[in-house]
Amino acid sequence: MSGFGVLMRRELALAWGRGGGPVVAVAFYACVATLLPLAVGASPQRLAAVAPGSAWLALALASLLSLERLFERDYEDGALDLLALGPAPLEIVAVAKCLAQWISTGLPLALFTPVAATALGADPRLIPLTFASAVLGGLGFAFVGGIGAALSLGTRRGGVLIAVIVLPLFVPLVILGAGAIEALAGGLNWTPGFLLLGAYSLAFMGLGPFAMAAACRNALA
Amino acid sequence: MGMITALANPQRFMTVSRVAAPILAAIAVLLAVVGLWLGFSAPPDYQQGATVRIMFIHVPAAWLGMFAYACLAGSSFFGLIFRHSLADAAARAAAPLGAGFTFLALVTGSFWGRPMWGAWWVWDARLTSFLVLFLFYIGYMALQASIDDEAKAARAGAILALVGAINLPIVKYSVDWWNSLHQGESIFLKGGPALAPVYLWPLGLMAFAYTFGFLALWMTRIQAEIWRRRAGALAVQGAR
Amino acid sequence: MPNLEFGKYAAYIVPSYLISAAGVVWMIADTLLRARRWRREVARREAARDKRQGPS
Numbered sequence: 001m002s003g004f005g006v007l008m009r010r011e012l013a014l015a016w017g018r019g020g021g022p023v024v025a026v027a028f029y030a031c032v033a034t035l036l037p038l039a040v041g042a043s044p045q046r047l048a049a050v051a052p053g054s055a056w057l058a059l060a061l062a063s064l065l066s067l068e069r070l071f072e073r074d075y076e077d078g079a080l081d082l083l084a085l086g087p088a089p090l091e092i093v094a095v096a097k098c099l100a101q102w103i104s105t106g107l108p109l110a111l112f113t114p115v116a117a118t119a120l121g122a123d124p125r126l127i128p129l130t131f132a133s134a135v136l137g138g139l140g141f142a143f144v145g146g147i148g149a150a151l152s153l154g155t156r157r158g159g160v161l162i163a164v165i166v167l168p169l170f171v172p173l174v175i176l177g178a179g180a181i182e183a184l185a186g187g188l189n190w191t192p193g194f195l196l197l198g199a200y201s202l203a204f205m206g207l208g209p210f211a212m213a214a215a216c217r218n219a220l221a
Numbered sequence: 222m223g224m225i226t227a228l229a230n231p232q233r234f235m236t237v238s239r240v241a242a243p244i245l246a247a248i249a250v251l252l253a254v255v256g257l258w259l260g261f262s263a264p265p266d267y268q269q270g271a272t273v274r275i276m277f278i279h280v281p282a283a284w285l286g287m288f289a290y291a292c293l294a295g296s297s298f299f300g301l302i303f304r305h306s307l308a309d310a311a312a313r314a315a316a317p318l319g320a321g322f323t324f325l326a327l328v329t330g331s332f333w334g335r336p337m338w339g340a341w342w343v344w345d346a347r348l349t350s351f352l353v354l355f356l357f358y359i360g361y362m363a364l365q366a367s368i369d370d371e372a373k374a375a376r377a378g379a380i381l382a383l384v385g386a387i388n389l390p391i392v393k394y395s396v397d398w399w400n401s402l403h404q405g406e407s408i409f410l411k412g413g414p415a416l417a418p419v420y421l422w423p424l425g426l427m428a429f430a431y432t433f434g435f436l437a438l439w440m441t442r443i444q445a446e447i448w449r450r451r452a453g454a455l456a457v458q459g460a461r
Numbered sequence: 462m463p464n465l466e467f468g469k470y471a472a473y474i475v476p477s478y479l480i481s482a483a484g485v486v487w488m489i490a491d492t493l494l495r496a497r498r499w500r501r502e503v504a505r506r507e508a509a510r511d512k513r514q515g516p517s
Contacts, residue, residue: 147384151377155367164363165381168356169388175395183402192398200391207387211380218376261463271467274474278481318488325484332477336470434485438492445492448499455506459513 003088004096011100014073015066022108025062029109032058033116048121052130052185055117056178059109059134060170063141066105067166068159070097070149071216084220090213094150098142098208106138122185129184133197137177140201143208144169150215172200231307231447238440249434256426263419272336277423279329281431282322283347286354289319289435293361294386297379307443309375310450312382313365314442318435320358326351346400350393357385371450 015021036054037047074080083093113134114127122130148166155161180193256277266273293315300308330348331341342348364381368374467474 165360445496
C-alpha cells in the first residue's frame, strides 16, 4: 500500500501546485456565480429558483478546468511512459490522479457550492444536501472527466475536445445532483436521486480507471 | 454468429455488400412507399388530428438513432477485443448515420409537439434523452476526427463508445426521474398494443424501411472506409 | 386512399416530411459520394503504382 501512498503524494503535489490548484478553480467558480445574476437579472425569486441548479452547473464547468492537465503533463515529459512501465498498474495510477484531483479541486469546490447557492438565494436549509451532493458529484466529475482527459491525449485539441466528450457524460451527474437538491427544495423525495448520484460516482470510480488506462496505453503505443 | 465471422473477412465483406446493399436499399424504398401510402390513408387521429402522420417519420428516426448507436457500440466492442480493422471501420461508419437519424428525430419531434404543447421544444424525457444521444455522437465524431493515426483513433473511439453505451441507460433513467419530479407525463403516446392497427401497420413498415435503408447505407459507408484505408496504404507504398 | 387534407396542421406536417426527406437524401448522397470518391482514388493509385513498377 505504500506504493500507492507514494503515488498519491506525487499526484496531490502536482494537483495542488498545478496552476494555482484549488484557488483557480474556486476563483472561476466565483466568477460564474457572479455572472449569473448579471445575466439573469437580480430578481430574488428568479435567482432563488435557479440557485441550486446553477451552483451545480458551475461545479460541472469548474471541474472541467483542470482536466486538461491531468495526464497531459506526464504524457509530454515522458513520465507517463515510466508510470506505465512501473510497478503500479496504470489503472492504479489513474485512480491516484483522479483522487488527487478530487481532493485538491473537487472538495474545495464542494465547500464553496453551498455558499454560492445560498448567496444566489437558495434556502439555507438546503446547505447540508448541497454540500453532500457536491462532494459526491465532485468525485464523479473527477473520474468521468479523467476518461475524457485520457482519451484526448496526443490530440492537439485539448480543452475544447475534452469538454465536448465529457459534458454529455456529465449529464447524469448534473441531473441527479441538482435534481436531488431541487427535490428537497420542493418537498419531494430526494433520496433516489442522491443515492443514485453516489452509486454513479462510485461506479465510475471503479470502472473509469480501466477506460483511462486503456486510453493512456493507446496514446503511448 | 456464423454470418458475422463470414462477413468479417474484408474481401468477403466487399463482395457480399456489393450485392446486399442495393437489394436492401430497394426493399427499403418499397417498404417506405407502401408505408407512407398506408400512413396517409389512415384516418386522422381523434386527439392529434393529422399530425399523427408525423409519427411515421419520427418514431422510425428515433429507433434508428438508438439502433445505430447499438451497432456503433457493438462494432467498437469487436474492434477493441479482437483488434479487427473491419469492426473499427464499421463503428466509424455508423456514427454520421446515427447522428443524422437522431437529428431528424429531434426535428420531427419538435414539429410533432408544437401543435400539442404550444412550444417548439420542451424538456420532455424522450426529447432530452435524444438530445444527449446526439451529443454523444458529436463527441465520438469529434474525438475520431482529432486523432490522425487510424488505429489509435479507432481504439479511442471504441473506448468512448462503450463508456457512452453504459451511460445511455443511466441518462434515460435519470431524465425520467427528473421529469417525474416536475410532474411531467410522457408527452409522446406510448406505442405498442395501445396503438390502433391502422397506425401500427404503416409505423411498422416505415420502421423496417428505415432500418433496411440504414443497413444499406452502413454497408456502403464501410466499403468507403475500406477503400479509404486501402488508398492510404497505397499512398504509403508509393512514397517509398 | 391517401388523405392529404392536413388543415391547420400542414405547417407542421409538410416541413417535417421535407426536412426528413432532405436529411435522408443528404445521408444517401454523402455515403455514395464517399464510396465513389475513395474507390476512384484506390483505382487511380493502383494504376500509378502499376505504371511505376512497369509491366510485371
